[in-house]
Amino acid sequence: MNASAARPAAFVMVSTAHGSMLVNRFDYRLTPGGGFGVGYQLLTRSAFDPDEVDIALRLLETRRKHFGDGVVAIDCGANIGVHTIEWSALMQGWGEVIAIEAQERVFYALAGNITLNNCLNARALWAAVGAQDGHIRVPKPNYLVPSSFGSLEIRQRDSTEYIGQEIDYSDAATIETKLVSIDGMALPRLDLIKIDIEGMEIEALTGAAASLRQFRPQLMIEKIKSNETELRAFVTELGYQVFPMGLNLLAIHGSDPALGQISCG
Numbered sequence: 514m515n516a517s518a519a520r521p522a523a524f525v526m527v528s529t530a531h532g533s534m535l536v537n538r539f540d541y542r543l544t545p546g547g548g549f550g551v552g553y554q555l556l557t558r559s560a561f562d563p564d565e566v567d568i569a570l571r572l573l574e575t576r577r578k579h580f581g582d583g584v585v586a587i588d589c590g591a592n593i594g595v596h597t598i599e600w601s602a603l604m605q606g607w608g609e610v611i612a613i614e615a616q617e618r619v620f621y622a623l624a625g626n627i628t629l630n631n632c633l634n635a636r637a638l639w640a641a642v643g644a645q646d647g648h649i650r651v652p653k654p655n656y657l658v659p660s661s662f663g664s665l666e667i668r669q670r671d672s673t674e675y676i677g678q679e680i681d682y683s684d685a686a687t688i689e690t691k692l693v694s695i696d697g698m699a700l701p702r703l704d705l706i707k708i709d710i711e712g713m714e715i716e717a718l719t720g721a722a723a724s725l726r727q728f729r730p731q732l733m734i735e736k737i738k739s740n741e742t743e744l745r746a747f748v749t750e751l752g753y754q755v756f757p758m759g760l761n762l763l764a765i766h767g768s769d770p771a772l773g774q775i776s777c778g
Contacts, residue, residue: 523656524622530560531598532630535622542661542677550661551592561595565733565759569596569707570603572731575771576704577607584608585702587695589642589717590709590735592619592663594626601632609634611698615641615651615667615690615710640691641667642710644719650687652680666711666738674711674738694720703728709761712738718747725751729766736762 527536540552554561576584584604588597591612600610612627612635614620620639627635641649651667654660660677669682681687695706695717703724708714714734724730725748732753734744737760744762745755753764756775765772 521657527555528559529555530563531555531566531595532602532626534593534595534598535625535629536593537619537622537656537662539657539659540662541659542664543659551595551663553661555595565761566596566599568758568763569705569733570599572705572733572771573600573603573608575769575774576731577604579770580704582607583702584704585700586610586705586707587703588612588707589695590614590663590707590711591623591637592709593622594637596707597623597635597637598626598630598632601627601635602630605634608704609636611636611638613638613640613642613693615639615649616662616665617651617653617688617690618656619662638691638693640693641713642708642717642720643692643694643713644716645692645694646697647692648689649692650682650684651690652682652687654678654680663709664711668713670712696720696723700724700728703730705731705733707733709733709735711735714739715743715747718744722751725753729768731766731769731771732762732764733758734762734764735760 523537524535525538536552536555541548541550591597591614597610597612614623624637658678664674664676666673708717748764752767756763
């Protein structure tokens with residue numbers, strides 16, 4: 514081997530509770546309150562947000578029970594694919610997963626983890642989710658610098674979170690990436706949408722309005738970087754009831770038979 518060609522390894526193979534996964538060993542941020550990041554949880558606990566994952570699995574089971582086989586779930590902001598892998602394994606033979614990730618290098622790990630775990634009922638899309646179809650410029654962090662890469666915000670704000678490194682939002686430091694709307698996907702069925710896209714949640718909901726009216730899917734929406742009042746108002750107007758779920762909101766349509774089974778805080 515040519516020593517001058519040596520380079521540090523960011524992504525490593527890790528045995529986790531979700532299966533073997535490609536994980537960036539630098540995917541963490543340490544603060545006085547503790548560490549966080551998808552990689553941090555997988556490398557220190559072998560699992561990522563198990564309670565949240567379990568709730569999603571139970572929701573998918575209710576959709577099969579009440580609406581039959583053919584369940585379709587979208588993982589918006591799939592990161593390296595913990596939810597995607599778990600959903601795919603559960604729904605083998607009766608459902609499918611569409612996993613969407615905007616960061617190119619993270620997307621490669623997502624696709625690898627889908628293949629590695631034989632998730633033949635899942636597919637990955639390299640894209641951001643928004644209010645309309647088009648393109649958006651996505652920052653390119655240094656994946657060798659310890660940072661919470663899942664916390665990266667595509668759209669810069671006055672209060673943009675510091676993920677462990679400064680992010681350059683100039684055109685020269687970003688990459689043009691496909692922007693998709695859920696309505697634009699023209700799906701024949703839709704049962705569950707998880708939206709964890711660092712402040713762009715309301716944009717994703719706006720771009721899914723027709724699908725929400727038609728299919729009334731269950732929704733798991735991260736709220737920590739969005740206006741919770743705005744999120745609640747949007748889905749309530751469409752007939753949903755909203756429940757707190759940790760850092761997320763769980764929204765179930767008033768017509769969904771699963772509504773009577775909801776209990777979370």
